[in-house]
Amino acid sequence: MPKILLVEDNEMNRDMLARRLEKRGYTVVIAVDGQSGVNLARSEKPDLILMDMSLPIIDGWEASRQLKADAAVATIPIIALTAHAMAEDREKALAAGCNEYETKPVDLASLLGKIEVLLRPPAQ
Amino acid sequence: MSRGLPLHWRLTLLITLVSSLTLGVAIGGYYWIEVQKIHTAVANNAGKVATQAARLVTENLERGERLPDDYFRLAFVDNENIQAAVVYEPKNRNRMAGGWIRAGSGASIGSLSSTYNLRLSTDWISGFLNQFSPETVYIQKPLRTGDGRLLGTLVLTAAASDEELSNLIEPSAVGMLVLLSMLGSLAASRFLQRGISGPIVKLAKVAHKVARDSDYTTRAEISDGGETGVLIDAFNSMLTTIQQRDAELVVAKNNAEQARERLADSHAKLEEINRTLEAKVTERTIEMHKAMTAAREANHAKSSFLAKMSHELRTPMNAIIGYAEMLIEDASDRDDKAAIQDLRKILSAARHLLGLINVVLDLSKIEAGKMDLYLESFDVWTFVHDVVPTAQPLIDRNKNQLKVDCAENFGQMRADATKLRQILLNLLSNASKFTDEGVVHLRVERDGSGPREMVVMSIQDSGIGMNGEQLGRLFQVFSQADKSTSAKYGGTGLGLAISRQFARLMGGDITVVSKPGEGSTFIVRIPIEVAPVRAGEDAPPTAKSVPAPAPVPAAGSAPSPSPASPPANRRGRVLVIDREPMQQALQEMLTADGYLVSCVTSVPDALTRGKEVRPHAVLFDLLAGGAAGAQWFAELKASPVFAGVPLVLLAPNSESHRGFAVGTNDIVTSPADGPALLATLSRFVAPRTENPILVVEDDNPTREMIVRMVEREGWPVRTAEHGEAALAQLATFTPSLVLLDLLMPGLDGFAVLRMMRETPAWREIPVVVVTSLDLNPETRQLLDQQAQKVLKKGSYSREELLREVRNSVSEFMRRRASSPPFSAAGAPDSSPKP
Structure with a gap:
């Protein structure tokens, strides 16, 4: 099953999202800050990254930038989880290299749809 | 009397004359x-004598x-007074009876009648005094007897003697008297003058003095009374x-002067x-500005607080909703219907709360002017029928029916679909x-009746309706028809306020028609083509261009427009693709730096405009495309319109957009740092120069290719086919750049370069060497010292060449501006080039 790296500092959100994803069969790897997120992405090579933007140490935008700048992990799709409904944050996320975004509170159906699209093999 | 004589002389003459006359x-x-006295005496004497004589003669005759x-x-x-005495006979009056005439008297005795004509002879004095002398006195005495018989007539002639008369006046005494009297009158007149003319003359002197000196304090002396005194008094x-x-005049003058001074003073005071x-006005204005800034900051702080609070509220909501959903999933798995029902209530409440939070966030964004529009074109029919299913559960809740009238071929509209959807859902709900x-x-x-074509969506219900007072408060934040309404129907009343704000943001509005008991009709009007706007601003046209020479402020100052400016196209044309708010800042900045700027908001627009403008560079903000950024970028690169036109990308962070670097001339981190952006642009769009670029190249096709490239950029070009020709050209003008081939017949590029660097007048002219030679390190080093850049034929791109040229x-x-006379420039530029 696809492996998803969830980078989220808020414990409840992390726990809830991880459990719901796992319930749908995904393997979920957890990181609680931007820096460990980047590190885990490099070591675990997940199929997809769910990245919160407001993170300690380095924020989600910076982490995304670093990941997209690293050829080894640049191809891993990133879905930004923006708590801000502000459009700037969305655009900032896209500009930072994220492939998609989902506004918090997460609409699970919508998020699952996006995950599926991004995990679809490019041949299709 | 001459009138020209002085007064005192006139007086003297007058007095003398008058006194002489009087004396005379x-x-x-x-x-x-005296003569009359003598005459009378003579007459008396003669009478007496005649009476005596008559008696005697009568006696004798008797x-x-x-x-x-x-x-x-x-x-x-x-x-001596008796001159003659004659007696005439009584009968004949002409016959003298006897008589006597004094000898020498001149008297003649004729008949009695002629006797009266007797004249006394006189000498010269008597002759002079003859007119004064009394007539000779004739006394006639009839001689009668006692009985009255006339015996004859005695006639006696008497006259004053010459001696008596001549003694009467002494001529010398008279002369003396006259002389004395004249002297006296002179003296008198002198004396009189003192009393009469003296004061007048003095008065005249005083008057003269007054007239001459304008000294009105002088007074004439009053020497006597009378008319002179009166005159002097007057x-x-x-x-x-x-x-x-x-004095009054002086006072008035002083007053006038003072008044003038006061006026001047008042003027100064004024x-x-x-x-x-x-x-004060400036001060107040500053204060006002401060107050406004403070207010704006306060408002901003409030909005930012609300935004932050909303975020803080949203995070736990996120968890509540998420866990509730999870628990519902678990309960469904267990088929625990009671739990599902309760959990749904939690979920519903949580979602409602989240909705409120979202609304508050929206409101705060609108208030802060941060609410942006994300315009997209969409099919109206599809849009409406996408919304309906979402609204259907709300409609069904009160067992209502939803009727939709929308033409399937309605067509497209361009608006913020999310916000329009929110409006529609809110109104349907x-x-x-x-x-x-x-x-x-x-x-x-x-x-289509107004200036802009509008899409009109009306939502009519057959509900409770509203009265006028309720309608008035309808669109106010947190306002429902009344408290009981809110208790019965729920909701906060925020939805309508937000909806109207959204509609207005899109250049439209929401109106309502309602009557209590007859239902309400809400009418949403949105332009079919919504203009991109910043919140609170009027809609400008979708694409703006600035063809007129735009103002350029002095170097180093803020990019505010200033009237005195060089032509805006001294640098070149730049096409900016960015969102409306960004455009303005970029346009100001670039225009200030001398670019002619055209602005569009989208790449499709850019492709159209690009054909007209033929820009020297394109500035593309990746964020302008939003999610379509990458696609727009691809379109931009694929378009023949911009083939070969330098493209500068504005991107949030250059590292994250390495993918775009291929085919991009440069990436500038946004928000654009002014100097960095200008520096980058100036690398691709060189300033217009009148100094031609000299292309020195012996190979015809290569030369022509380079000339075309350079000319396309708008620079003037001159050519030389060999080294000698190049030096000859250099002698006639100063090129802004020499593009130099190395291998040429005759004088080669090395020689030309060396000579240029040895000649002070040519030392500062930049040289770019374009060569096909494989250079050994020594040669390369030498060239690096003498030329700005060495490009290898076949290995440089067109862009590379143009970049070097720019x-x-x-x-x-730049150098020319800082040190105009070339020959006066310092040492040759021998600093090593990268």
Whole structure:
């Protein structure tokens, strides 16, 4: 099953999202800050990254930038989880290299749809 | 009397004349009176004598005696007054009976009648005084007897003697008297003058002095009374009047002067007040600005607080909703219906709360002017029928029916779909909320009657309706028809306020028609083509261009427009693709730096405009495309319109957009740092220069290719086919750059370069070497020292060449501006080039 790296500092959100994803069969790897997120992405090579933007140490935008700048992990799709409904944050996320975004509170159906699209093999 | 004589002389003459006349008359009168006295005496004497003589003669004649001849002589000879004495016979008056005439008297004795004509002979004095002398006195005495018989007539002639008369006046005495009297009158006149003319003359002097010195304090002396005194008095009083007037005049003049001074003073004060006022106005303006800034900051702080709070509230909501959903999933798995019901209530409440939070966030964004529009084109029919299913559960809740009227071929509109959807959902939800078992009717129509074509969506319900007072408060934040309404129907009343704000943001509005008991109709009007706007601004046209020379402020100042400016196209044309708010700042900045700027908001627009503008560079903000950024970028690169046109990308962070670097000339981190952006642009768009670029190349095709490339950029070009020709050209003009081939017949590129660097006038001219030679390190080092850049034929791109050209021309112009005379420039530029 696809492996998803969830980078989220808020414990409840992390726990809830991880459990719901796992319930749908995904393997979920957890990181609680931007820096460990980047590190885990490099070591675990997940199929997809769910990245919160407001993170300690380095924020989600910076982490995304670093990941997209690293050829080894640049191809891993990133879905930004923006708590801000502000459009700037969305655009900032896209500009930072994220492939998609989902506004918090997460609409699970919508998020699952996006995950599926991004995990679809490019041949299709 | 001459009128020209001085007064005192006139007076003297007058007095002398008058006194002389008086004297003459006095003397004459006196003489005449004396003569009359003598005459009277003579007459009396003669009368007496005649009476005596008549008695004697009568006695004689009575006696009949004849009178002795000597009788009269003897009788009258001693009486010197008697001139003659004759007796006429009574019968014959012409016959003398006897008589006597004094010898030498001149008297003649004729007949009695002629006797009266007797004249006394006179000498010269007597002759002079003849007119004054009394007539000779004739006394006639009839000689009668006692009985009355006339015996004859005695006639006696008497006259004053010459001696008597001549003694009467002494000529020398008279002359003396006259002389004395004249002297006296002179003296008198002198004396009189002192009293009469003296004061007048003095007065005249005083008057003259007054007239000459304008000294009105002088007074004439009053020496006596009378008319002179009156005159002097009058003169003095006139002087007093004049002096008084003069004093008044001086006072008036002083007053006028003071008034003038006061006026000037007032004027100065007024000016001072004006200045103060200006200062105050400035001060107040500054204060106002401060207050406004403070207010804006406060408002901003409030909005930012709300945004932050909303975020903080949203995070736990996220968890609540998420866990509730999870638990519902688990309960469904267990088929625990009771738990599902309760959990759904939690979920519903949580979602409602989240909705409120979202609304608050939206409101705060609108208030902060941060609410942006994300415009997209969409099919209206599809849009409406996407919304309906979402609204359906709300409609069904009160057992209402939803009727939709929208033409399937309605066509497209361009608006913020998310916000329009929110508006529509809100209005449908409202309509259904206040209607039970009724009909909610949604109609979508076009309205082309106004200046802009509008899409009109009306939502009519058959609900409870509203009265005027309720309608008035309808769109206010947190306002429902009344408290009981809110209790019965729920909701916060925020939805309508937000909806209207959204509609207005899109250049439209929401209106309502309602009557209590007859339902309400909400009408949404949105332009079919919504203009991109910043919140709170009027909609500008979708694409703006600035063809007119735009103002350029002095170098180093803020990019605010300033009237005095060089032509805007001195640098070149730049096409900016960015969102509306960004455009303005970029346009100002670029225009200020001398670019001619055209702005569009999208790449499709850019492709159209690009054909007209033919820009020297394109500035593309990746964020302008939003999610379509990458696609737009691809379109931009694929378009033949911009083939070969330098593209500068504005991106949030250059590292994250490495993918775009291929085919991009440069990436500038946004928000654009002014100097960095200008520096980047100037590398691709060189300043316009009148100094041509000299292309020195012996190979015709290569030369022509380079010339075309450079000319396309808008620079003037000159060519030289070999080294000698290049030096000849250099002697006639100063190129802004020399593009130099190395291998040429005759004088080669090395020689030309060396000569240029050795000649002070050419030392500063930049040189870019374009060569096909494989250079050994020594040669390369030498060239690096002498030329700005060495490009290897076949290995450089067109862009690379043009970049070098731009850089070098910019450098040339910069240096030229700082040290105009070339020959006076310092050492050759031998700094190593990268």
